[in-house]
Amino acid sequence: MVYAAVAAGSFRRYATYRIATVAGVFTNTVFGFIVAYTYLALWAERPHLGGYDQAQALTFVWTGQALLATAALMGGGGLDELQERIRSGDIAVDLYRPADLQLWWLAADLGRAGLQLIGRGVVPMAVGALAFPLALPGDALTWGCFLLSVLFGVLVSFALRYLVALASFWLLDGSGLAMISGLACLFFTGMVLPLRVFPGGFGEAVQLLPWAAVLQVPADVLMGVRSGDGLVRGLVFQAGWAVALLALGRLVQSAATRKVVVHGG
Amino acid sequence: MWMRSTLAYRTSFVMMALGSFAANGLDFIAIMLMFSQIEALGGFSLPEVAFLYGTSGMALGLADLLLGSIEGLGLRIRDGTLDTLLVRPVPVFAQIAADRFALRRVGRITQALLVLGWALPRIEVDWTVGRVLMVPLMAVCGTAIFAAVFTAGAAFQFWAQDAAQVQNSFTYGGNALLQYPPTVFAKELVRGVTYLVPLAFVNWLPALRLLGRPDPLGLPGWVDFLGPVVAALMCTGAGLAWRLGLRGYRSTGS
Numbered sequence: 001m002v003y004a005a006v007a008a009g010s011f012r013r014y015a016t017y018r019i020a021t022v023a024g025v026f027t028n029t030v031f032g033f034i035v036a037y038t039y040l041a042l043w044a045e046r047p048h049l050g051g052y053d054q055a056q057a058l059t060f061v062w063t064g065q066a067l068l069a070t071a072a073l074m075g076g077g078g079l080d081e082l083q084e085r086i087r088s089g090d091i092a093v094d095l096y097r098p099a100d101l102q103l104w105w106l107a108a109d110l111g112r113a114g115l116q117l118i119g120r121g122v123v124p125m126a127v128g129a130l131a132f133p134l135a136l137p138g139d140a141l142t143w144g145c146f147l148l149s150v151l152f153g154v155l156v157s158f159a160l161r162y163l164v165a166l167a168s169f170w171l172l173d174g175s176g177l178a179m180i181s182g183l184a185c186l187f188f189t190g191m192v193l194p195l196r197v198f199p200g201g202f203g204e205a206v207q208l209l210p211w212a213a214v215l216q217v218p219a220d221v222l223m224g225v226r227s228g229d230g231l232v233r234g235l236v237f238q239a240g241w242a243v244a245l246l247a248l249g250r251l252v253q254s255a256a257t258r259k260v261v262v263h264g265g
Numbered sequence: 266m267w268m269r270s271t272l273a274y275r276t277s278f279v280m281m282a283l284g285s286f287a288a289n290g291l292d293f294i295a296i297m298l299m300f301s302q303i304e305a306l307g308g309f310s311l312p313e314v315a316f317l318y319g320t321s322g323m324a325l326g327l328a329d330l331l332l333g334s335i336e337g338l339g340l341r342i343r344d345g346t347l348d349t350l351l352v353r354p355v356p357v358f359a360q361i362a363a364d365r366f367a368l369r370r371v372g373r374i375t376q377a378l379l380v381l382g383w384a385l386p387r388i389e390v391d392w393t394v395g396r397v398l399m400v401p402l403m404a405v406c407g408t409a410i411f412a413a414v415f416t417a418g419a420a421f422q423f424w425a426q427d428a429a430q431v432q433n434s435f436t437y438g439g440n441a442l443l444q445y446p447p448t449v450f451a452k453e454l455v456r457g458v459t460y461l462v463p464l465a466f467v468n469w470l471p472a473l474r475l476l477g478r479p480d481p482l483g484l485p486g487w488v489d490f491l492g493p494v495v496a497a498l499m500c501t502g503a504g505l506a507w508r509l510g511l512r513g514y515r516s517t518g519s
Contacts, residue, residue, distance in 0.1 A: 023430035030434040033454065034442050038299075038306075041449040045303040176280025183287055192295045199301050 002099055003107035010078075010111030014119070021119040024069060028124040032065040036132055050196035055135040056223045057194070062128030063219040064191050066121035067150065070113050071157045071214050073191050075182025078112050079105065079161045083178060086168040095257055102249055106158055113154045135223045142224060145231060149218040152238035156213040159245030160185070166249070169256040189215040210245060213238040285372030289322060292444060293380055307448035312387035313476060314446065319381025320400070320468040321443035324407025325436060326374035331408075332415040334364045339422040339429050348516050357511060361419070390475050399471055406492035407467035411436060413499035414462070416507050423510030439464045447473070447481050455481055466495045 014021075039057045043049055052060065067073060082105055085091045094101060128134060137143060164181045168174035186192055188211035195206050195216045206212065217234045220226040226234045296318065300311045309317075338361060341347040350360045390396060418432025425431070439458070447455050447469050459465040459482060473480045474489040 017427055019425050020427040020430065023425070023428035027430045027434040027438065030438045031441065034438060034445075034450075037450045037454070038445050041307045041445075042299055042303065045306065049302055171276060173277040176277035176284060179284035180280055180287070183284060183291060187291055187294075192291055193298050197302070198298060 003103055006104055006107040007111035007114075010108040011115045012111075014112050014115040024120045025123045028065040028068060028120060029127050032062055032124050032128055033131070035064075036061045036128070050194055051225070052194065052196065052223075053135070055133050056225065058128070058132045059134045059136065059223045060190075060194050060219050062125050062132075062134060063222055064215055065128070066117075066125040067153070067215055067218065068191070069116040069120040070150065071153050071189075072113075072161060073157075073185055073189050073215060075161060075164070075178055075185050077157070077161060078109060079158075079165045080178060082162075082165040083168045083174050086165065087172060087174070092260060095260065101257075102162065102246070102253055105162060106155075106246075109158045109161075110154065117150070137222065137224055142222070142227075145235075146218060146222040149221045149235060149238060152235065152242055153214040153218050155242040156210050156238060156245060157185070159242060159249055160210060162249045163245070163252060166252050166256050169259065185211060185214070188212070190219070191215060194219075210241040213241045282372050285370060286376050289326075289373050289376045292441070293318060293376075296444070307446040309446040309448070312384045314444070315380050315384035316388050316476070317446060317468055317472055318444045319377050319384055320403050320407065320472060321440050322377030323374060323381060323404050324467050325411050325440040326370065326377050327404065327408040328411035328415055329373060329436075330370045332362050332412050333370055335361050335415050335419040336429050336432060337361075337364065338419045339426045342422065342426045342514075345516065347514070358416075358507060388476060390477075396475055399475060402492065403468055403471050406496040409496035410464065410467050410492075410499055411439070413496070413503035414439065414464075416500075416503035420503065420506035420510035423514055435462060435464075439467075443468050452481065459484075463495050463499065466492045 036058055039061055040054065043052070043054045043057050047054070049057070064073070069077075072078075082091075085094065094104075097104075129136060137146075160181065164174065164178055167177050171177060188195075188206055188209050190196075190212070195203060195212055197203070198206055207216065217226070217238055221231060221234060293315075296314060297311070299306060300314075304310070306314060338347070341350075341361070347357075350357050353360065385400075414435050415432065418429075418435060421431065422429060439462070442450070442454075442458065443464060447465070455465070459470075470480060470484075470489045471492060474486070480489075
């Protein structure tokens, strides 16, 4: 199938950036250490903050670093290319192709995410586990659920970034919006501080937003904070947002493509 | 020219400037959220952490405003556009620094200054003329130190063209580190940023002196004033690395 080929091609494409991947691993590891120490100080002051013990707080840090590139927690993640194609008008050529635009970019994003998980996810997590006591599960089932949860998280992240990219049809230069959405992503996924630590009603509200599906839920699945009913509810929450946002993406896409005017030359 | 071009897409520029402002504000919001749960972090109060945050952010912001574009060197080497700069009768370094000069970077500095302005009257310092002068001195030395890191990182890209990320872990990573008190971190890490990549001179050492705290490594007091010397040494080193890199540059063309 063509989309499988697109995903495989995207995986291979990111695999060629070897030095960039190594540099990324280095950066994720450095930031992991810095954040881990600040969390240690925070949890020393307030043990069981947000319902996490110290090992779980540290696990959250390293899960965040492992998923930073995978789930594109800072935005971008290859979709800036789509944005650029819209801005430059190359998108007109894409629309004539016998493939669906959304599925094409989704396949490419899944390929990218797969490579980033292996390339930039495993090593920082392993270093984190060696340097700090982490609350990692010992059974294969939990790891399997975690991977499924990561997949759902990537779907939600893609759906959000796709909407941002499509906004370029109206904004022309979408880099400002991309930046703002990248920030929203950093903040509302829990990358800056776990959502469970956010105070009061605000903390509860942010856990209902789609961004919570990208990092907070997978991290909780990994450390066993979500198991049984909670696990199922978490996965359903993620799948629900993924379906809703992908459907919204379709709607916007059809509205956008109806308005495209190709300038001749 | 770059200023005019960014102002052409006005909505986008406003969003970028706001974004740049918020991007840094985000770190501070995280710190404030932390302090909504605690009284002190690593023994430091919120105004004290804000002081560290403001001084580090200001130094990085100024260095980024002057030299931030240099990150794009790897891309210029990969796509061959660096060669265009080589044939012009202006130093390559100046051209790269001015390249894609982004006015929105002012957002970072503004935000750091606001936090610093909030922190200064709230920290307990017995202000004398010398102590007051230490703050602008920190800004100048800190800017020079971060500028040296930017330059050295760019020089490294002559060899590893798509490793711009490594530079980020020293600049933005260093900034993230310096926002928090040194007592939070493991001794080895503090040693690393004192002796290896002497970022501690950007704000940690002078700030500890101002706040009247002992430094965790127990260094002699006069070390706190070495900022200008360290900055000068680092700039010289980075300049040499840049020349070496530029001299060894082979174009990608066939």
